Amino acid sequence: MKKIHIGIIFGGQSPEHSISIISALNIINGLDKNQFEISIFAISKNNKWINQSASQKIVNGLKNSTVNDFSYVISPKKDSDIMKQAEIKKQLNNLDLVFPCIHGSYGEDGRLQEYLESNNIKFIGNNSKVSELCYDKSLTKNKLADLSIKQAEFAIYQIDKIKDSQEEITRRFSAPFFIKPSRGGSSIGVHKVNSFDEIVFHLDELKLIDKTIIIEEEIIGQEIECSIIGNKEPMIAKLGEIINNNGFYDFENKYENNTAEILIPANITEKISKQVSDIALQTYKEFQLRGLARIDFFYRKKTNEIFLNEINTMPGFTNNSLFPKAWSESGIELNALIKKIVNYAGDNS
Numbered sequence: 001m002k003k004i005h006i007g008i009i010f011g012g013q014s015p016e017h018s019i020s021i022i023s024a025l026n027i028i029n030g031l032d033k034n035q036f037e038i039s040i041f042a043i044s045k046n047n048k049w050i051n052q053s054a055s056q057k058i059v060n061g062l063k064n065s066t067v068n069d070f071s072y073v074i075s076p077k078k079d080s081d082i083m084k085q086a087e088i089k090k091q092l093n094n095l096d097l098v099f100p101c102i103h104g105s106y107g108e109d110g111r112l113q114e115y116l117e118s119n120n121i122k123f124i125g126n127n128s129k130v131s132e133l134c135y136d137k138s139l140t141k142n143k144l145a146d147l148s149i150k151q152a153e154f155a156i157y158q159i160d161k162i163k164d165s166q167e168e169i170t171r172r173f174s175a176p177f178f179i180k181p182s183r184g185g186s187s188i189g190v191h192k193v194n195s196f197d198e199i200v201f202h203l204d205e206l207k208l209i210d211k212t213i214i215i216e217e218e219i220i221g222q223e224i225e226c227s228i229i230g231n232k233e234p235m236i237a238k239l240g241e242i243i244n245n246n247g248f249y250d251f252e253n254k255y256e257n258n259t260a261e262i263l264i265p266a267n268i269t270e271k272i273s274k275q276v277s278d279i280a281l282q283t284y285k286e287f288q289l290r291g292l293a294r295i296d297f298f299y300r301k302k303t304n305e306i307f308l309n310e311i312n313t314m315p316g317f318t319n320n321s322l323f324p325k326a327w328s329e330s331g332i333e334l335n336a337l338i339k340k341i342v343n344y345a346g347d348n349s
Helices: 017-030 051-061 085-092 111-116 128-136 135-146 159-172 198-206 251-256 270-286 322-329 334-344
Strands: 006-009 036-041 097-101 154-158 178-181 191-193 212-217 222-230 242-244 261-263 292-300 305-312
Touching: 006 017, 006 135, 006 178, 017 097, 017 334, 036 051, 036 085, 051 322, 097 111, 111 292, 128 135, 135 154, 135 212, 135 305, 154 159, 159 212, 178 198, 191 198, 198 242, 222 322, 222 334, 242 292, 242 322, 292 322, 292 334, 322 334
Parallel strands: 006 036, 006 097
Antiparallel strands: 154 212, 178 191, 178 212, 222 242, 222 292, 242 261, 292 305
């Protein structure tokens, strides 16, 4: 049987650069080498595509180090390692399909997908429009509101005008509350604050990520994550719960400190689990998600309310990531999971 020629694209310019690398390594390790021919495409922090030979050397070198090294940054060793546009297109057109394993900007914001679409290159996961819709939290939240799907109280502000809105923000949001960039992932740039002065303190950092920020009420409750695969008839894994004793689930607690506990299945009743799953499936279909996604919720037991938090169109595949763990606990190990996701790229079921 002819092997499927798959290209793994990873790295990129976003703050989630290192997460992408580790996800890609796990995906490469999870691919059945008897069924797949693998080509590697590393992208540097300044968005330069590295040729396959140099990319393979990067992967080989990382395999000999810790797979959870979040300090590694892809950088070309010499100018000849960098591919020109014509060579990139030629190499990609030799593939059967692409796994765009880039988190954050360029990977999840729809730009890479748009590039692949414009060159008629088949790829795994969500299309460019859906990726952009889910990556930009302001767009996501407005669509959820249109669908009457419950979420935390929120407001959207342009950073350069936010100082004019101090009175409104102080009136609408009781401390503590959260601020976050509209476009971003892995909780990068997300802060729990107690006053408008604290918002101002973080503005310089937030400006580097996006020009728009979301202010959101704090929901005290359980963090529930729903892992989904499929197209028109999606499947849901056992729900996972994030138990974090060091404040909220920020980048450091997700990846670096490894202090958060992942509980699968989540410690909620069967009734609430079904309600969360139903909302997740509704959202998956309404947003026209395809292939894979992770949809995150808060459950406030005191008031018995479920709040949709965010949609991730390219969930992490690191050793700390809930997505592969949830599927493993549901009886689908990594190699079988990846094979299913690959198959979804070729059908509409």
